[in-house]
Amino acid sequence: MEVEGFVMSDKLKVGIIGATGMVGQRFIKILADHPWFEIVAVAASAHSAGKTYAQAVDGRWKLEGTVPDVVSDMVVQDAAQVDKIASQVDFVFSAISLDKADTRALEEAYAKTETPVVSNNSAHRWTPDVPMVIPEINPEHTDVIKYQRERLGTKRGFIAVKPNCSIQSYTPALSAWRQFEPTQVIATTYQAISGAGKTFKDWPEMEGNVIPYIAGEEEKSEREPLKIWGHVDADTKSIVPDEGTVITSQCLRVPVLYGHTAATFVNFAKNPTKQELIDALESYEGEPQRLGLPSAPKQFIQYMTEDDRPQVRLDVNFENGMGVSIGRLREDKIFDWKFVGLSHNTARGAAGGAVECAELLKAQGYITSKNA
Numbered sequence: 001m002e003v004e005g006f007v008m009s010d011k012l013k014v015g016i017i018g019a020t021g022m023v024g025q026r027f028i029k030i031l032a033d034h035p036w037f038e039i040v041a042v043a044a045s046a047h048s049a050g051k052t053y054a055q056a057v058d059g060r061w062k063l064e065g066t067v068p069d070v071v072s073d074m075v076v077q078d079a080a081q082v083d084k085i086a087s088q089v090d091f092v093f094s095a096i097s098l099d100k101a102d103t104r105a106l107e108e109a110y111a112k113t114e115t116p117v118v119s120n121n122s123a124h125r126w127t128p129d130v131p132m133v134i135p136e137i138n139p140e141h142t143d144v145i146k147y148q149r150e151r152l153g154t155k156r157g158f159i160a161v162k163p164n165c166s167i168q169s170y171t172p173a174l175s176a177w178r179q180f181e182p183t184q185v186i187a188t189t190y191q192a193i194s195g196a197g198k199t200f201k202d203w204p205e206m207e208g209n210v211i212p213y214i215a216g217e218e219e220k221s222e223r224e225p226l227k228i229w230g231h232v233d234a235d236t237k238s239i240v241p242d243e244g245t246v247i248t249s250q251c252l253r254v255p256v257l258y259g260h261t262a263a264t265f266v267n268f269a270k271n272p273t274k275q276e277l278i279d280a281l282e283s284y285e286g287e288p289q290r291l292g293l294p295s296a297p298k299q300f301i302q303y304m305t306e307d308d309r310p311q312v313r314l315d316v317n318f319e320n321g322m323g324v325s326i327g328r329l330r331e332d333k334i335f336d337w338k339f340v341g342l343s344h345n346t347a348r349g350a351a352g353g354a355v356e357c358a359e360l361l362k363a364q365g366y367i368t369s370k371n372a
């Protein structure tokens, strides 16, 4: 780790691939005024290329406020022009929406130009030497990057990903409770429409509606935490997932704009008291807090004692959308404990989580200026 004596120099130059979509827009909002990173390139499909950013998102800017000045006159580039974009940037964020094989190929093409890629996309989450990082939980997984670089034949290029958004409403609590050895988990998620890149204007059928299916989501919800709790294995040069916890889930789309909620049941091998569980949540902190990363929430997890919290409307923006709210922890008749968790799906769950991941990678010395 290159954190001791860490001195900030000039801002790193960053490109956003998939900049015109909902997650790309969130990246732009977060990075418009970031202390470490400066947006120098925005890229999307050939359809948007050649337009100014403001023209490209005209009529489909989905966030609060207007298009930030820093990008509004920037000309959108074609994401397929990898060498051209790589020559302008120190690293890229990927928020692209392509099929998985094409996404994997495009992200690897960027990495092979010695351009680190921090991705929102799920395509590389199960590539064994790609770290899938929630910086508070598994910052040490970036150790696998040395093996990935060997495979790619790169010196500085690599890919790191952040996990699925819905798992972030229950995985942080279960991570705080690893010492009590969670063995079985049921997680039912209630997911906001922005997770599908939509607003109510785009998707009026969601008003007053619940849809009991989100393609691929239950598989991700059950598997991704296991990789996050896994370890870097030097023999296989990969991350070996944890096998101690079994998760089963159901994922529902609900008429909420931002905020994924999870109703969760858990059995433990050990026998914690309620106070021990609450103390573990409230005292849980990780590298982002210790390093003071710019996007790090001061408090990663808050425990709410009121019976009717956490609520989406009241609590989704806790710690600027980067904190996780837990409540209704109580004993269960069938499982040991049950609780409700809430996280912001496009802040902590998407662009915000990826930006915090890039901050960690910079602090660890994995992302540097190409001119250094």
Ligand SMILES: NC(=O)C1=CN([C@@H]2O[C@H](COP(=O)(O)OP(=O)(O)OC[C@H]3O[C@@H](n4cnc5c(N)ncnc54)[C@H](OP(=O)(O)O)[C@@H]3O)[C@@H](O)[C@H]2O)C=CC1
Residues within 6 Å of the ligand: 017, 018, 019, 020, 021, 022, 023, 024, 043, 044, 045, 046, 047, 048, 049, 079, 080, 095, 096, 097, 098, 120, 121, 122, 164, 165, 194, 195, 196, 197, 345, 346, 349, 350
């Ligand atoms: N929405 C969310 O909360 C979350 C989304 N994600 C993931 O993040 C990614 C982006 O999601 P989201 O922003 O909602 O998606 P959108 O559909 O809103 O945006 C997709 C982006 O990809 C670009 N794109 C599409 N096709 C191509 C192509 N052939 N070549 C280059 N660029 C292309 C689009 O450019 P153009 O405008 O020119 O078409 C646009 O910039 C997805 O992988 C999604 O699964 C992950 C977590 C949460």
Ligand SMILES: N[C@@H](CC(=O)OP(=O)(O)O)C(=O)O
Residues within 6 Å of the ligand: 120, 121, 122, 163, 164, 165, 166, 191, 192, 194, 195, 196, 214, 217, 220, 345
């Ligand atoms: N599927 C999530 C959003 C998403 O894109 O997830 P992933 O990052 O796993 O592709 C949702 O609809 O709420």
